[in-house]
Amino acid sequence: MLEVKPDIILKYFTNLTEKQIAQFEQLFELYSFWNAQINVISRKDIEELYERHVLHSLGIAKVCTFKPGEDVLDVGTGGGFPGIPLAILFPETNFHLVDSIGKKIKVVKEVASALGLENLQADHLRAEQIKNKYNFIVSRAVTRLGEFYPWIQGKFKKESINAIPNGILYLKGGDLAEEIKESKLKAELYPLSAYFEEDFFETKYVVYVPQ
Numbered sequence: 602m603l604e605v606k607p608d609i610i611l612k613y614f615t616n617l618t619e620k621q622i623a624q625f626e627q628l629f630e631l632y633s634f635w636n637a638q639i640n641v642i643s644r645k646d647i648e649e650l651y652e653r654h655v656l657h658s659l660g661i662a663k664v665c666t667f668k669p670g671e672d673v674l675d676v677g678t679g680g681g682f683p684g685i686p687l688a689i690l691f692p693e694t695n696f697h698l699v700d701s702i703g704k705k706i707k708v709v710k711e712v713a714s715a716l717g718l719e720n721l722q723a724d725h726l727r728a729e730q731i732k733n734k735y736n737f738i739v740s741r742a743v744t745r746l747g748e749f750y751p752w753i754q755g756k757f758k759k760e761s762i763n764a765i766p767n768g769i770l771y772l773k774g775g776d777l778a779e780e781i782k783e784s785k786l787k788a789e790l791y792p793l794s795a796y797f798e799e800d801f802f803e804t805k806y807v808v809y810v811p812q
């Protein structure tokens with residue numbers, strides 16, 4: 602069987618514990634197995650799992666170091682991106698992963714349980730149904746910011762304990778100027794090419810919208 606190693610993760614995250622390295626290593630086998638049954642990432646992408654999905658998700662960690670005890674919501678997590686890689690990296694932060702498609706949440710629950718992730722809860726829910734409040738709301742590839750914002754408005758904790766105020770950290774690509782203008786939000790753009798040298802990241806950003 603093809604074996605793909607998470608070397609690219611170790612290249613950019615040099616302080617991982619043995620446990621975290623083992624968890625990242627497990628991801629390839631787990632997603633190869635689950636993706637064959639329930640499509641959560643493009644099947645031709647599986648060999649690029651670590652660069653295009655795991656490292657891309659961890660781009661958020663280059664912009665914000667989550668604190669122990671903070672609550673983070675991942676809206677439209679699909680098979681667990683960006684929530685699962687972030688939950689491995691920040692084991693003392695609480696992650697709530699939701700998706701409107703139940704079978705995708707099944708994959709998230711299976712992967713999280715195989716990894717022994719105790720800081721992650723996954724629920725089959727639409728973002729609009731959520732009543733809890735969070736420090737940060739993360740997302741990737743769900744919808745335009747203008748549509749996304751009303752779903753999560755009012756779901757932030759008032760008090761911030763991080764170096765950056767509570768807010769949205771959204772992974773986006775391409776030309777964002779028009780989308781941000783249309784949303785009328787005050788957004789800050791962090792290019793992932795500033796942190797990662799691979800071509801894939803040339804057009805990728807973390808969009809931060811403080812609350």
Ligand SMILES: C[S@@+](CC[C@H](N)C(=O)[O-])C[C@H]1O[C@@H](n2cnc3c(N)ncnc32)[C@H](O)[C@@H]1O
Binds near residue numbers: 699
């Ligand atoms: C293109 S997929 C992206 C999945 C994952 N974030 C990733 O990057 O691999 C978009 C996901 O958003 C989910 N979704 C769309 N609208 C949603 C909503 N209102 N609440 C929760 N999930 C939603 C869909 O079910 C789908 O799984």
